[in-house]
Amino acid sequence: MKQKAVVLLSGGIDSTTLMYDMIKDLEVWPLTISYGQRHNREVMAARNVCEARGGGLIHRWKYLDLSCLGRLLPSSLTGIGEIPDGHYADENMKSTVVPNRNMILLAIAAGYAQGIGAKYVAYAPHAGDHPIYPDCRPEFIKAAGEAIQLGTGFTPVEGVELVAPYGRFTKTDVVKLGKKLNVPYHLTWSCYKGDDIHCGTCGTCTERKEAFQQAGVQDPTQYVQ
């Protein structure tokens, strides 16, 4: 019998690739959480990539609406000010940091994992996230993994294990891997703005475009620009 793993699924490129990657060896329980983002386009994307993969994934997918967290977590992603255009490494991109977001999502996912008897909890930060998102860096992943393991078992060996296998990947590496795994990227959503189609100019759209170009993979995304 396969071990269970709770995967934090935003509906973007990285977490969808991770889900398709892990489902080869594990029974994946996808978990999508709203934390007060400007828009919920990712939630439908998350649902759709689960449905597309089959194998009962859509029945195990869970969506949790914690939108009210947005009032406590100021960020341009939760409605404070405008979404900036540019590259992730740019100074103005710091407004897109949601305070301690990943620790919050991981802590919830780990509690859920403990409850269903899952051995693993997984999320998909990658090296491109490091310049501005502290909760994507290797040292954070290590500390969060220890806290999860200690917080979820009467003895550490019983605790849930944190898995973040793309810590040293670029987004281009993620897309190359996803291509091999037949990830339906046309169903995923990245854009921070959440209009009808991807804007093509915000930080995550810029990164998305470049990743497809650099990976030599056809970009199925419609962009405004």
Added chain:
Amino acid sequence: MKQKAVVLLSGGIDSTTLMYDMIKDLEVWPLTISYGQRHNREVMAARNVCEARGGGLIHRWKYLDLSCLGRLLPSSLTGIGEIPDGHYADENMKSTVVPNRNMILLAIAAGYAQGIGAKYVAYAPHAGDHPIYPDCRPEFIKAAGEAIQLGTGFTPVEGVELVAPYGRFTKTDVVKLGKKLNVPYHLTWSCYKGDDIHCGTCGTCTERKEAFQQAGVQDPTQYVQ
């Protein structure tokens, strides 16, 4: 100007004492979170102890209703089965563990702290919690503190600091300290069952009774038994 500290306030003895203790030196921002408990008596207790203390505490108090988390976190406290009677150390008391609860609450409190520019986030586990609650033990506190500090700052020195000063206290020590601080224990709530008055027989009522007796402090609580 005083530094700011977010204090996780359940409305019980330990967190109320902590709040009264910290307010001497810090600007305390109390945060109360429902995570799907059977009852909300603690929420009103939290509000009332803030009001009783004065000094603007009631205006800085924030209540966040995340009751829907209860569906993901199976425990007798969130409605699965009966609340057991007895001592914390008893085997049957394990049903009162809410999977990874404290990491979830701390992660949210730390994100909130980062947003309002607070230097500290505090909670009040004590030594009596250790036998059954993994997320109250010193090794968990250390790991969670590292994750918070790394997750909430672009550099670790900017990060929010976790404070849990009663890690080596018994509950009796907490009550002795609270007596000196004039904590209004008649306003606090412990009982897991949430009827009109404290049951006097569940794990936390048993511990509450013993703490007052051993501290030599008059117990203002009305118990069924």
